[in-house]
Amino acid sequence: MHRFFVTRDSIHDGFIVLSGRNTEHFRVLRIRQGETVEVSDGEGTDYICIAGELIGREVRLNIVEKRASEREPSVICTVYAAFPKGDKAETIVQKSVELGANAIVFFPSRRCVSRLNGAAAVKKRDRWQIIAEEAAKQSGRGIIPRVDVLNKFDLAVEKAAGAELPLFLYEGETSTSIKKPLFERGESVKTVSIMTGSEGGFEPHEAQKAKDAGMLSVSIGKRILRCETAPLAALSAVMLCTNNF
Amino acid sequence: MHRFFVTRDSIHDGFIVLSGRNTEHFRVLRIRQGETVEVSDGEGTDYICIAGELIGREVRLNIVEKRASEREPSVICTVYAAFPKGDKAETIVQKSVELGANAIVFFPSRRCVSRLNGAAAVKKRDRWQIIAEEAAKQSGRGIIPRVDVLNKFDLAVEKAAGAELPLFLYEGETSTSIKKPLFERGESVKTVSIMTGSEGGFEPHEAQKAKDAGMLSVSIGKRILRCETAPLAALSAVMLCTNNF
Known part of the structure; x- marks a missing residue:
């Protein structure tokens, strides 16, 4: 079933109005009048609707059922990924959304080849947000995970460290597997963060900063x-151990 | 450290000779004389070598250490994936090798849009095998996982069912999570298979066949x-629960 995300002001008593990019998408999908579609308010509520006619730039959908989204994971897991090269950020966004991440945050680290600042960062973030929306539609998510860009490593560590279970994936770590905390605490944690490096991994002093912050x-x-x-493997492990697989 | 895979006949007493595509790769990487490189025999033994000069189409590497590869997972896990569209097969091969799969097998299923037969299948398989080799080098594997193409769904089920823990990922499955068998038996199983569908998933009669075969x-x-x-998420779960993360 095709799925759309709308803002609250599009939801009326008994019907929903699709407009803008949603209308374009509706047209591309060649959805016919009378077909059933799913609409999410992006806040956890789904509406089962019957498609009406496309008139100009709007489509009216008649609501036949309203229900809580069943596809949201119970854990709030944020992926913090150091800026990668090329189109890898898009892969991270798309797959993280499918696998149930609540948000994706990109940040700079010492070994990042790419830098993201000013207008370029805004433009890229907007593009990644669209990818997140498409992935949320395709995978049936009840929210559209937010994509953010931070301009300081320290700020990313500070935010990531705020989760109940803040995981810092480090190549130099030889004694503790991700399995240990997940098997011990996976069933009870409500918030998790996963922090991963760019192509060259993290520098030892970055790993130290993360540990000092409580990661x-x-x-x-x-x-x-x-x-x-790495972030997708870790996210899969988190979803498995928190009973979301 | 750069890594190469060679066949046994390239390994001599005290030195290894790189030739063919390995020499090309050596040239592209601009490896200098005296640099340390790693060579694998593709059967679980690694050689630490000092690069010699590139002469014509061959490079001689002097062996300084021979040791068992430490990067091979303890579990033998094969990924069986229904033919996907476009270049998704390449993604499956590359990431499965990184994550520790022992082999990757593609097969047809009812809802596959792509078909693979005859010469096209051979050509694609050869290309996927090269991707597997590149991924094995990059991720430091001790073997080059083999990529195979089967032309019958039933044959794929028969082979997959031969593993100690044969997992059939089915969208229509609502009662058993992959977590259950992995948490119960993950620590003790030696062979696992993961069978996943194409874009449209599996038909109910295919799921029945898999169950009948013992999956x-x-x-x-x-x-x-x-x-x-899906196969990468499942493979991550398998590696986690078999103590290979």
């Missing part, structure tokens, strides 16, 4: 994972 | 995962 340094196996693979 | 039908969460994401 848990963990390893994710002996294979060297690409920077876009 | 375990499992779900992997309420979000709808793309066909290239």
Whole structure:
């Protein structure tokens, strides 16, 4: 079933009005009058609707059922990823949304080749936010995870450390596997953060900063994972251990 | 450290000879004489070598240390993926190798849009095998996982069912999460198979065939995962629960 996200002001008594990019999307999908579609308010409520006619730039959908979204995970997990090169950020955003991340945050680290500042950062963030929305539609999410860009490593650590279970994925970590905290505390934690490096990983002083801020340094196996693979592997582990798989 | 895979006949007493594509790669990487490189025999043994001069189409590397590869997972896990559209097969191969799969097998299923037969299948398989080799080098694997193409769904089920823990990822499965068998038996299993569908998932009669063959039908969460994401999420879960993360 095709799925749309709308803002609250589009939801009326008994019907929903699609406009803007949603209308374009509706047109591209060649949805016919009478077809059933799903609409989410992006805040956890789903509406099952019957498509009406496309008139000009708007489509009216008649609500036949309203229900709480069943697809949101019970854990609030944020992915903090150091800026990668090329289009890897898009992969991280798309797959993290599918796998149930609540938000994705990009930040700079010492070994990042890419830098993101000013107008370029705003433009990229906007593009990543659209990717997040498309992935949320496709995977049936009840919210559109937010994509953010931070301009300081320290700020990212500070925010990530605020989660109940703040995981810092570090290649130099040889004693603690991500399995330990997840098996011990996975069933009870409500908020998790996953912080991963760029192509070259983290510098030792960055790992120290994360530990000093209260983050848990963990390893994710002996294979060297690409920077876009590590957050997805960790997110899968988190979803498994918090009963969201 | 740069890593190469060679066949046994390239390994001599005290030195290794790189040739063919390995020499090309050596040249592209601009490796200098005296630099340390790692060579794997693809069967679990690593050689630490000092690079010699590139002469014509060959490079001689002097062995300084021989040791068992430390990066191979203890579990033998094979990924069986239904033919996806476009370049998603490449993503599945690359990421599965990084995450520790022992082999990747593509097969047809009812809802596959793509078909792979005859010469096209051979050509694609060869290309995927090269991707597997590159990923094995990059991630530091001790073997090059093999990529295979089967032309029958039934044959794929028969082979997959041969593993100690044969997991069939099915969207229609609502009662058993992948967590259950992995938490119960993950620590002791030696061989696992993961079977995943194409864009449209599996047909109910295919799921029935898999169950009849002894496979375990499992779900992997309420979000709808793309066909290239599901095997990687499942593989991450397997590696976590078998102590390979």
